[in-house]
Every structure is written in C-alpha cells, then in structure tokens.
Amino acid sequence: MALGATEHQVRYVQVDRWRTRVLEAGQGETLVLMPGTGGHLEAYAHNVAAFAERFHVIAYDYPGHGYTTHATADLELDTYVEHLAGLLDALGVRKAHLNGESLGGWVAVKFAAAHPERVGKLVLNTPGGTMARPEVMEKIRGLSQAAADDPSDQRIRARLEWLMADPATVTDELVAIRKTIYAQPGFTESMRHILCLQDPDVRLRNMITEADLAAVPGPALVVWTSDDPSGPAGAGLDMAEKITDGRFELIAGAGHWPQWEQSDTFNHIVLRFLAS
Numbered sequence: 001m002a003l004g005a006t007e008h009q010v011r012y013v014q015v016d017r018w019r020t021r022v023l024e025a026g027q028g029e030t031l032v033l034m035p036g037t038g039g040h041l042e043a044y045a046h047n048v049a050a051f052a053e054r055f056h057v058i059a060y061d062y063p064g065h066g067y068t069t070h071a072t073a074d075l076e077l078d079t080y081v082e083h084l085a086g087l088l089d090a091l092g093v094r095k096a097h098l099n100g101e102s103l104g105g106w107v108a109v110k111f112a113a114a115h116p117e118r119v120g121k122l123v124l125n126t127p128g129g130t131m132a133r134p135e136v137m138e139k140i141r142g143l144s145q146a147a148a149d150d151p152s153d154q155r156i157r158a159r160l161e162w163l164m165a166d167p168a169t170v171t172d173e174l175v176a177i178r179k180t181i182y183a184q185p186g187f188t189e190s191m192r193h194i195l196c197l198q199d200p201d202v203r204l205r206n207m208i209t210e211a212d213l214a215a216v217p218g219p220a221l222v223v224w225t226s227d228d229p230s231g232p233a234g235a236g237l238d239m240a241e242k243i244t245d246g247r248f249e250l251i252a253g254a255g256h257w258p259q260w261e262q263s264d265t266f267n268h269i270v271l272r273f274l275a276s
Contacts, residue, residue, distance in 0.1 A: 026052030030096035034104030040066035046263035070190035099123040116217035129208035148191035151182035165227035
C-alpha cells in the first residue's frame with residue numbers, strides 16, 4: 001500500500017491477553033493513529049508517510065480487530081481505553097498525540113478524560129460517541145456483520161463504499177486486505193462483540209459526556225466532512241465548542257474516511273494543527 005516506500009516495521013506486542021498488531025514509523029513525539037469500528041491499521045495507509053516525517057507514528061489494531069486477538073466477549077469503551085494505556089506502557093511511551101477516526105475518536109476522548117497526563121493534542125476525525133442515531137447504528141451493524149459472515153468481494157466492498165463520498169476510492173487492494181482479515185477463523189464471532197456498541201442500551205452507557213469533553217486537557221481538532229454518513233457537520237462543531245481548546249475543520253469531498261479520500265488535505269490540516 002501507500003506506506004510501502006516509508007521505512008516502517010509491523011510487529012506484535014502482548015498487552016494483557018491481546019496479541020496486538022502494531023505498525024511503527026518515524027521518530028520524534030509519538031502520534032497514535034486509531035481506526036474505526038471493524039477497522040484495521042491500513043485505514044491510515046495514506047497518512048503514515050507524511051506523519052512519519054515529523055513524528056514517531058504508531059498505528060495498531062484494537063482488541064478484536066484486524067490481526068489482534070479476536071474478542072470472545074463484548075468490547076465496550078473501558079476495554080479499548082485500558083488496552084491503549086497498556087500498549088503505550090509496553091512500547092515505553094509516556095505521552096502521545098492521539099489521532100482517532102470514528103471509534104478511534106471516541107476512544108481518544110475517553111482516554112484523554114481518564115489519563116489527561118498521557119495525552120498531548122487530539123485529532124478527532126469524524127468521531128463517534130456523541131450520537132445514537134438508530135438508522136446509522138442499524139446500517140453499521142448490518143453491513144459489518146454481513147461482511148464478516150460472508151467476506152465476499154461484494155459484501156466487503158459494500159461496507160467500505162458506505163464510508164466514502166466517492167465509491168471509486170475503494171480500491172481492489174483495500175477490499176483484498178479487509179477480505180483477508182474478515183475471512184480469519186473466529187472473526188465472525190469477534191465482529192459480533194465489536195458491534196455491541198451499535199446496541200442502543202450498550203451505546204448509551206458508553207457515550208461521550210460533556211464532562212468527558214471538558215476533561216480533555218489540551219488542544220483538540222475535530223475534523224468533519226461534507227458527506228459523512230454518520231451525522232451532520234453540526235455534531236462535530238458542537239463537540240469542538242464543548243472542548244476548552246477545541247477547533248473545527250470541514251473537509252469537502254469526503255465521507256467517513258477523509259484521511260483516505262482526501263489524504264493530502266487531511267495530512268496538511270493535521271500537521272498544521274500539531275505544529276501550532
């Protein structure tokens with residue numbers, strides 16, 4: 001993929017019971033890249049090279065996701081937060097900037113509220129956790145579980161195209177990568193546990209609260225898009241306004257993955273924010 005020309009390493013790091021797949025590249029302050037629900041570190045393939053010129057970049061697969069140990073019980077936000085703290089400990093990282101997309105933004109806020117001393121700046125990229133729209137949760141659950149149950153090109157592509165403003169940005173390579181991940185023995189069950197956050201009752205007790213946003217210790221950039229299927233840009237603007245040093249950027253011509261569809265714009269915005 002796009003990061004192939006960039007010097008990097010992919011390895012496995014044991015974090016409690018989770019054998020965690022981790023990519024590292026670059027040197028400097030640490031910047032952690034965190035994908036969305038059912039995702040994997042390749043979601044940031046178009047960004048690692050640019051970020052690694054200035055930062056020590058870490059991208060990883062969450063518990064139950066990608067090639068990390070599959071989940072056998074439901075995954076709620078406390079598991080993701082504890083896992084990130086353990087991963088940073090295992091890698092010898094005391095403090096890091098967090099760049100989270102969708103579920104990644106949700107985890108980033110919860111982590112910052114729980115461990116303010118361990119975070120620098122936050123980039124919250126079409127973040128989840130502030131809305132509970134039944135039609136969106138139903139769509140995510142339906143498309144994701146269908147793709148895990150039957151990891152055919154058609155179902156994998158349907159899940160990925162829902163994320164994008166332009167379906168043509170879903171490459172054959174991306175489909176093949178996700179297909180291989182979803183076809184692993186045991187992944188179907190893992191996906192069911194990942195998708196517990198699309199259950200209204202489970203989601204409600206894990207939502208980002210105003211207290212969480214007020215507890216974010218440093219500057220945070222909320223990135224939204226013109227065509228995000230998860231909700232309107234106003235949700236991101238409201239989120240930014242509730243963070244003490246919150247800022248907002250809108251990227252046109254992108255859906256839920258602006259880091260993929262409009263990578264040059266996304267990289268520029270994020271690097272400018274981190275350098276400010």
